[in-house]
Each structure stands twice: as C-alpha cells, then as structure tokens.
Amino acid sequence: DIQMTQSPSSLSASVGDRVTITCRASQTISSYLNWYQQRPGKAPNLLIYAASTLQSGVPSRFSGSGSGTDFTLTISSLQPEDFASYFCQQGYSTPRTFGGGTEVEIK
Amino acid sequence: QVQLQESSPGLVKPSETLSLTCTVSGGSISGYYWSWIRQPAGKGLEWIGRISTSENTNYNPSLKSRVTMSVDTSKNQFSLNVNSVTAADTAVYYCARERDYGSGRGLDHWGQGTLVTVSS
Numbered sequence: 001d002i003q004m005t006q007s008p009s010s011l012s013a014s015v016g017d018r019v020t021i022t023c024r025a026s027q028t029i030s031s032y033l034n035w036y037q038q039r040p041g042k043a044p045n046l047l048i049y050a051a052s053t054l055q056s057g058v059p060s061r062f063s064g065s066g067s068g069t070d071f072t073l074t075i076s077s078l079q080p081e082d083f084a085s086y087f088c089q090q091g092y093s094t095p096r097t098f099g100g101g102t103e104v105e106i107k
Numbered sequence: 108q109v110q111l112q113e114s115s116p117g118l119v120k121p122s123e124t125l126s127l128t129c130t131v132s133g134g135s136i137s138g139y140y141w142s143w144i145r146q147p148a149g150k151g152l153e154w155i156g157r158i159s160t161s162e163n164t165n166y167n168p169s170l171k172s173r174v175t176m177s178v179d180t181s182k183n184q185f186s187l188n189v190n191s192v193t194a195a196d197t198a199v200y201y202c203a204r205e206r207d208y209g210s211g212r213g214l215d216h217w218g219q220g221t222l223v224t225v226s227s
Contacts, residue, residue, distance in 0.1 A: 001168070034213040043201055043217035044152065050211025087152055091205075091212035094165040096142075096154040 002026050002090050006099030012107040019075040021102045023088035028068045032092035035064055035073045039084045109134040111202050111218035119225050125189040129202030129218055136160055140205040141185045145198040157205060158185055192225045
C-alpha cells in the first residue's frame with residue numbers, strides 16, 4: 001500500500017493568512033493526488049484533483065502543486081469558512097489511501 | 108446534480124453483518140467506480156473499496172476477507188456488506204463516486220454519511 005504522510009497535523013492561523021499543507025507519498029504517484037476539505041459533521045469535499053486542478057466551484061485562493069512524491073496545498077488568504085480539516089489522497093493505485101489530515105484552527 | 112444517500116442501519120451487534128446501500132440520484136450510475144469510505148469518530152478516512160457497474164471490485168486488504176460489494180444498475184444502487192463486525196468497525200460510513208478525469212482520479216460526489224455503531 002502507498003502511505004500518505006501529511007504535515008502538520010494541525011495549525012492555528014488568522015483570517016487573511018497564507019497557509020501551506022504538505023503531503024508526501026511513500027512511492028511515486030505521478031500527479032494522482034487529490035485534496036479534500038471536511039467541515040465538522042460533514043462529508044469531505046473534493047477541492048483539487050490531479051495535484052493542481054481546481055474542482056469546479058472551488059475558490060481560486062486554493063491551489064495545489066507537486067508531482068512524484070511531494071505535494072502542497074496552499075490557501076492564499078484564509079477565510080472564515082476555510083477553518084476545517086484537509087486530507088490528501090492518492091488515486092494512483094488501489095487501495096486508495098488518505099493522509100492523516102490537517103486541522104486548520106482559528107488563532 | 109448527482110446526489111448519493113446511504114441507508115441507515117444504525118446499530119449492529121458484534122459478530123453480525125453490517126449492510127449498507129447507497130442510492131444514486133440525479134445521474135446515471137454507469138461508467139463510474141463507486142466507493143465506500145469510513146471514518147471513526149475524531150479520526151481519519153479509511154478507504155474500504157470500490158465497485159464498477161461491470162462489477163469489477165477492489166477492496167482494502169485490511170478488510171478484504173470481510174467485505175463484499177455489489178451493484179444494482181436497475182435501481183441505481185450499490186451496496187456494502189462487512190461481516191463479523193467488532194467495535195473497531197464503529198464509524199461514519201460514506202459512499203462516494205470516483206471520477207476518472209484522465210489526468211487524475213478523485214471522489215467528486217459523496218453521501219452525507221451514516222453512523223454505524225457496533226454494540227450489543
């Protein structure tokens with residue numbers, strides 16, 4: 001199985017801050033990397049697929065980069081509705097695997 | 108707009124079988140892989156497996172011996188069975204659609220999730 005390691009596991013930030021979350025795969029996954037946002041009590045929501053392609057309807061302050069084993073999710077200017085948990089997931093092979101998650105909290 | 112809705116078995120006794128069905132509305136079930144994912148309270152996401160409408164399946168090896176998935180295209184439904192459940196199977200269970208974008212594969216539509224508790 002491909003292991004996905006996300007960091008940090010949590011962070012505190014203020015509205016307007018630039019936030020970066022990283023995800024590392026245990027082997028190359030090309031660009032088959034997705035990012036999801038999950039608000040409390042809700043299902044995850046696909047933000048970015050293929051490492052850097054924004055899903056329809058997702059604000060442009062979200063961006064993704066990387067390929068191979070190292071990936072980054074960036075929120076350019078944190079908004080109140082962005083305080084949530086974020087998960088990476090590889091779509092390269094089965095079993096699909098998720099990172100452990102990053103909880104973004106209000107400072 | 109595609110919507111997914113899980114059935115709600117709620118409480119399952121230890122050693123019994125957990126059965127869930129996901130109903131897809133607003134679009135055809137054909138041409139996609141349909142997935143199950145679970146999340147214990149306060150923890151991360153675990154991929155259980157997926158099934159295509161031609162009944163190709165992939166299961167997580169951690170659960171493979173206990174999991175069976177099926178699909179009913181006439182009803183626009185797919186189902187999950189997990190047998191011999193224990194308290195460790197207590198979680199919110201989600202169904203989701205996996206879309207192949209060519210350049211990537213992502214879970215683009217999710218059900219709201221249903222809490223399954225294993226307890227006597």
